[in-house]
Amino acid sequence: MPASPVTETRSTCPYCGVGCGVIIEAQAGQITGVRGDPLHPANFGKLCTKGSTLHLTAAAEVTRQTRLLQPMQRLHRGAAPVPVSWDAALDTASNQLRQILTDHGPNALGFYLSGQLLTEDYYAFNKLVKGLLGSNNLDTNSRLCMSSAVAGYKATLGADAPPACYEDLELAQCVFLVGSNAAWAHPILFRRLEAAKAANPTMKIIVADPRRTDTASLADLYLPVAPGTDVLMFHGMLHIMLWEGWIDTAYIAAHTTGFDAVKALVRTATPERVAQECGIREQDLLQASRWFAQSPATLSLYCQGLNQSSSGTAKNAALIQLHLATGQIGKPGAGPLSLTGQPNAMGGREVGGMANLLSAHRDLANAEHRAEVAALWGVADIPAQPGKTAVEMFEAAADGEIKALWIACTNPAQSMPDQRMVQRALERAELVVVQEAFANTETCAYADILLPATTWGEKIGTVTNSERRISRVRAAVPAPGAARHDWQIAVQLAQRLEPQLRPGLPTLFPYPLQPASAGAQALWEEHRASTAGRDLDITGLSWELLDASGPQQWPMPTGATQGQARLYADGLFPTVDGKARFSATPYQPLAEPVDARYPFSLTTGRLRDQWHGMSRTGTLGRLFGHVAEPRLHMHPQDMERRGFQDGELVQVSSRRGALLVPLQADAQLSPTRLFMAMHWGSEFLSGRAADGQRLLGINALTQPAFCPTSKQPELKHTAVKLQKTQLP
Ligand code: SF4
DSSP states (O other): OOOOOEEEEEEEOSSSTTOOEEEEEEETTEEEEEEEOTTOTTTTTOOOHHHHTHHHHHHHHHHTTOBOOSOEEOSSTTSOOEEOOHHHHHHHHHHHHHHHHHHHOGGGEEEEEOTTSOHHHHHHHHIIIIIIIOOOOEEEGGGGTTHHHHHHHHHHTSSSOOOOOTTHHHHOSEEEEESOOHHHHSHHHHHHHHHHHHHOTTOEEEEEOSBOOGGGGGOSEEEOOOTTOHHHHHHHHHHHHHHHTOSOHHHHHHHEEOHHHHHHHGGGOOHHHHHHHHOOOHHHHHHHHHHHHHSSSEEEEEOHHHHSSTTHHHHHHHHHHHHHHHTOSSSTTOEEEEOOSSTTHHHHHHTTOSTTEETTTEETTOHHHHHHHHHHHTOSOOOOSOOOOHHHHHHHHHTTSOOEEEEESOOHHHHSSSHHHHHHHHHHOSEEEEEESBSOSTGGGGOSEEEEBOOTTTOOEEEEOTTSEEEEEOOSSOOOTTOBOHHHHHHHHHHHHHHHHSTTSOOSOOOOSSSHHHHHHHHHHHHHHHTTTSTTOOTTOOHHHHHHHOOEESOOOTTOSSOOSOSOTTSOOSSTTSOEEOOOOOOOOOSSOOOSSSOEEEEEEOOSSOOTTSTTGGGOGGGGSSOOSOOEEEOHHHHHHHTOOTTOEEEEEOSSEEEEEEEEEOTTBOTTEEEEESOOOTTTOOEEETTSOEEOSGGGTOOOOBOTTTOOBOTTOEEEEEESSOOO
């Protein structure tokens, strides 16, 4: 028998928002290799540890049997799930959803999606929930990741559109990294920055972060900003720029509004105050302000340190307005560039896959936008009532208001803040459906119905990375077992509900289920048409063009031959008067400050070689070579003062729960600050809530407080205490 041929398929890495291109090798229906795509403009052939081991995790998923390959159903809560047919699973799910809809109305339903779904998946779910079911209770784990960046862009620049691009890393003379450990969380982008600095030794790099991370090792200047004080630090920088005459008055006058109010606001952000409250030396703040304002081109890169905050929108806006005040925007090498955590956080926003958004960057709160989307979809209307955002949705389920939770491609039982509250929500909901590729997530344990979904190497569609670049995702191997594509599951659910909800009317979901590429492309075409005339217009971008010319940045309207690298070069912003807006939002302290009972500030973050809840990376031993087990990092002075030893098992407690974890001495932290990685789940960490319920992972401790504008929770700070005592 001749050996099966080896095939090669161009696709995209499923991990972070850098969006690296990959070439997948496959043989006899199995993924056998992966390498970086030399033609992809995000990575030019390079891959980090996670990306370059994708073929090994794919193989480990087979040998360790971590994939969900068959629909499963529990006959009652507490019973083991048993295999059922797709028809049986979807009939049960749709009948129960319809019953809850009839008994309690559309707002008793909640759909919780993921920034790892493809744009086409998001589009189908958004239309199902907002167009067919008449609910806006559709949100996503991107709420935990990027919603403050969205709100910050909209508040200042008028649209959710990062204006800079990766090429600006090579063109910048000053790079300001804030709340971003890009060396671990966005490794290929960081390698690119390292290379740019090596080629241009006059480039200045400033890193502001409560932890002196690996990213800070590249810095010319490190600012150890105290947790939650970023707005005050940015205001202090603007205060100095005003005092020193480093602002661009001509740019401010021509292209912005609202500067006078901000000028008055930052008057009290004196260097002395910033030094005291932010923990930054006055001379360092002065140096950072000088480099930022006086560099020929300044680029800011920022991530969860700004976003995951109870004042996340204000932090984003305060940074963006430093660019507006100095004219550091709309030119090569300059501008704010938020780094997206997940591979398609951006694509989900583009199709309106959040509780407050509609298709093509339209706003749910805007009656005209609702009418436009209703007309596009052919429905009478889109409900005006705002949907529940991530934390609100689970709180509403815990309170009994939401009766059905449909969860796709994400693991809220581990990843949401205040884990006990999320457990109560999953226990109390009458129906929990989990649509997943992996059988090993904590959330699967709560599912009444489990639906097997495809994942990387099997999916078909598109994703958008941090620089607005849309890349194709292509299938290298067929779906394993009975797994189906996420959009197919949404469409098949919709088709079961339509006869009762829209009797006698044509289907809203005319997408062919087979071949899957035809259905995914039909969804793409509908999304593409919906962007006409919008800021992200991609009416000129077809799948054929993506195949022929490679990934493209939006906007790319009809007639364009390539996407647009940078935005706002003409100084015109997508606001009513064409001007960007300064936002005079005062500095607000942390939602849960440290005090005598809980004297430490715990922050969380990513490891270099792990991803989210480890359902994929946790299958591969070599990815534990960098960090083998969970550790709570603490400054050696704090350890000495409290009588703790390196490696000692301690109990770390917040107002919500407690965990047992070994300590690690870490002089890169400032005293009274602690760090622990976010990835470790029940296999590695266990603890207890105040009511005795078993908890697992770092979110046993974290708080549900969120930014009032973006609704993004404050995952970067929790007030905790440490004890030598054991858990009860
Ligand atoms: Fe994948 Fe991100 Fe690594 Fe690129 S940098 S290979 S997208 S994990």
